[in-house]
Every structure is written in C-alpha cells, then in structure tokens.
C-alpha cells in the first residue's frame with residue numbers, strides 16, 4: 378500500500394451545519410478538532426491577501442498578476458459576471474477573493490451551464506481549483522426543504538483525510554450565507570468511534586469510507602447530482618483508490634455531473650479520465666505550463682545520508698521563517714528524523730498515514746494554526762494541502778516511482794510537482810530544496826529538470842551564512858516575485 382492511501386478502517390464521519398447566515402462556525406463540532414482558523418480547512422479566511430507582507434503590497438501584486446494574461450491567476454471577468462448567487466458572492470467576499478483565477482473563470486461557465494456537462498479540469502498547483510468545483514456545487518444545491526438539506530446532493534472524493542477536511546473547511550466558509558447548508562465529512566474513524574449518518578447536503582470524503590457508508594446505508598446516494606474527484610489523476614491511477622472510486626461511482630445515479638480536477642494528468646490517466654467522465658468539457662495545460670513561476674527550485678549536494686540530516690538541521694533557522702514541509706520517502710524515516718531533531722531541541726512534528734485519524738487531525742491543525750512550523754511527512758501530504766504560510770518545501774528524498782513495491786530509480790514527476798506546489802500558492806513566493814546524496818538521486822533530479830524544462834540551481838553549502846541570506850532573500854524579497862515572474 379502506498380503512503381497516501383487510507384490505512385485505517387472506514388466508518389467515521391462528522392457533519393457540520395451552516396444554519397444561519399451569521400454563524401461562521403460549525404454547530405456540531407463534536408468531531409471537529411479545532412474551530413476554523415486560517416487557510417483551507419478553516420474559517421473566515423483572508424483569501425489571498427493573507428500574506429506575510431503588508432496588505433497593500435500584496436493587493437497590488439496580486440492584482441498585477443491577475444492582470445497579466447500569461448499568468449494562471451489572470452481573468453477578465455469578475456465573480457459577479459459568472460452569475461453566482463448573491464449569498465455565495467458574499468461568502469467569496471469574506472474570503473477576500475476579489476477576482477477569479479484563470480481556471481475559475483474558464484471552468485465555472487462550463488460547470489454551471491445546463492444541462493450539466495462533465496468536466497476534466499487541469500490547472501497549476503495553488504491556482505484555485507477547489508473554489509471552481511465548490512462554487513459549482515453551491516450553485517446547484519437545492520436547500521428549499523429540510524429533507525433536501527439532509528440528503529446528499531453532491532459528493533467530493535479526495536485521496537486523504539487531510540484534504541477532505543480542508544475542502545469541508547472551504548465549503549463552510551464559502552457557503553456560510555446559504556441557510557440550511559449541511560456538510561458531512563466521510564473519513565476513516567478512529568478504531569473506537571462509531572460513524573454517524575450522513576444527513577447533509579454535501580459529503581466530502583475518502584473513497585473507501587464513502588463506499589463503506591453507502592453499503593451500510595449510512596449515506597443515501599440516490600439524490601446525488603454532482604460527483605467531484607479532486608486530485609483525480611492520483612485517485613484514478615492508484616490501485617485501491619482507483620477501484621474504490623469506480624465502485625463508489627457505480628453506487629450513485631448515472632445522471633450525476635462528473636467533475637475531475639488536478640494539476641497533473643499524465644497521458645495514460647488522462648485517457649482513462651475520459652472514460653470515467655464521458656463526453657466531458659476539458660481544460661488542459663501545455664506541458665511547459667505545469668510549473669509555477671513563484672516557486673524557486675534549488676538542490677543541495679549531500680555526500681551521505683547523514684549529511685542530509687546535518688543539512689536539514691543547519692536549515693532549521695530558515696525552516697521556521699515561515700512554515701515548512703519536509704518530504705521523506707517512508708513513514709519510518711519521518712518518525713526517526715522527528716525524534717532525532719526533537720531530542721536535539723528543535724520543534725518539529727510529523728504526520729504519516731501510520732497513525733490514527735484524530736492524531737493526524739491534531740497535527741495538521743496545529744500546523745495550519747502555526748503552532749507547529751516544521752512538518753515532516755511522506756507523500757500523504759504531497760497533494761492539495763493549502764497552508765499559505767508554507768514558504769519552504771524540502772525534498773529530503775526525491776519522490777520516486779514504485780513498481781510492485783520496489784523502488785525504480787525513476788522520478789515520480791507528478792509527485793515532485795505536487796510536493797513543491799505546497800508552497801508558492803496563489804501568487805506567493807516559495808522555495809523548494811531537493812537533497813541529493815547519491816548518483817541515483819542526482820540522476821533523478823536531472824530527469825526532473827529535463828522533464829519540466831526547468832532549472833534547479835545548486836546551493837553551495839560551503840558558507841551557511843550565505844545560504845541563509847540567499848534563501849531568506851528569495852522568500853522575503855517582495856521584488857523577487859515580479860523579477861522572477863518576468864524572467865520566466
């Protein structure tokens with residue numbers, strides 16, 4: 378089983394209800410580990426103005442980016458032009474979403490037209506795909522009676538519990554002025570917890586749990602109108618997850634609108650995606666458009682595994698300038714690095730698929746809130762996670778393809794892109810550093826550069842003060858963004 382598959386038994390759930398327009402918090406928070414705070418899984422978010430720089434600089438910068446036709450954040454239209462309900466527009470305005478991004482501007486008319494058509498949508502990491510599918514769902518919900526409010530009309534499937542919970546957070550905020558909106562989270566429960574019934578209008582969950590809930594009649598699928606697969610290439614490509622998605626789809630009405638979104642659609646999955654979502658409208662990216670300009674990609678030579686660790690410790694001061702995610706290959710090494718760093722007096726946390734759900738929830742929540750600033754993890758968090766303060770991503774191990782459980786020395790290009798995409802979100806600047814400690818890793822890094830036609834610069838570690846200054850400058854220098862965007 379790969380790291381980003383479900384590892385705990387299916388069955389947990391929680392439903393949050395948006396009852397009154399002025400209630401921004403869920404009324405049933407029994408299973409919600411923290412009140413919404415910031416970023417995706419959370420509340421009255423600052424949208425993209427929640428950057429570290431002063432507000433006015435950010436607003437100018439974002440509007441500059443949104444006015445550049447070559448930028449993925451560009452749009453000519455406003456949210457009002459897209460024909461959204463006034464209550465939804467009000468939700469967007471509390472999130473400080475001023476203009477749609479390119480994918481939102483293009484996808485929403487296709488998604489919202491009637492009769493509903495399927496969509497396969499691709500756009501770079503951090504460009505607002507979540508809002509695109511959530512706005513379509515909110516626009517299609519009929520909340521006119523109590524019964525409609527309590528029967529699922531839309532189902533969103535995501536590969537991990539963290540991403541599912543994050544999407545719930547986005548719907549809560551975006552839909553906060555829709556009276557009667559109830560959102561259910563269908564993620565694996567802790568072993569001693571009992572699942573509650575999915576009496577809600579939107580269900581967000583992981584495929585295995587949702588399938589299980591339908592089978593056990595905890596969730597009624599007969600009223601579903603929209604099915605979304607977020608990180609669709611990953612969902613359809615993976616053994617296990619793919620089968621679960623197919624089975625879940627077989628259990629719901631054939632008439633549903635099927636919506637697939639991801640930043641990546643490798644050719645073989647793309648062909649399959651078209652079968653899963655027949656006759657779909659398509660929004661795709663050219664190969665050379667995949668990388669995000671605001672993410673500065675670097676690498677560090679390390680002569681041994683031990684030197685990787687020492688370099689990470691050296692970087693610690695920088696890791697805590699903003700928040701950072703360190704990606705490692707296995708659960709065991711995540712835990713080991715965490716233990717070692719903590720023993721040496723550093724404050725770090727780890728999150729892997731190997732621990733129970735509630736513990737995972739507590740870790741990701743403290744990372745979102747900024748209580749934990751350095752998170753060591755596996756591919757389980759490579760996709761979708763949106764924490765705007767992440768300014769540094771470290772590939773402690775280069776992501777690698779597996780075949781029959783064996784390493785192949787072939788880079789996992791998609792995962793590389795998704796991992797580095799945890800930073801540099803919606804116009805922000807970020808830095809991604811890959812550690813290279815042997816010939817295989819060096820070769821994989823070379824292939825990654827070739828594949829994405831990008832330059833990954835070497836960091837000279839002979840002078841750590843200089844390393845620090847250079848990285849800090851990249852992260853903090855507000856001019857860097859404009860320069861970098863222009864030079865690319």
Ligand SMILES: Nc1ncnc2c1ncn2[C@@H]1O[C@H](COP(=O)(O)OP(=O)(O)OP(=O)(O)O)[C@@H](O)[C@H]1O
Nearest residue numbers: 425474476477502503504505506507640761763803
């Ligand atoms: N129109 C907008 N204006 C301002 N901020 C926005 C807008 N749309 C989305 N955002 C913000 O941009 C960030 C990234 O959005 P989102 O998580 O949906 O990206 P994504 O395209 O799904 O990325 P990934 O491929 O990594 O999953 C979020 O913090 C979101 O709140």
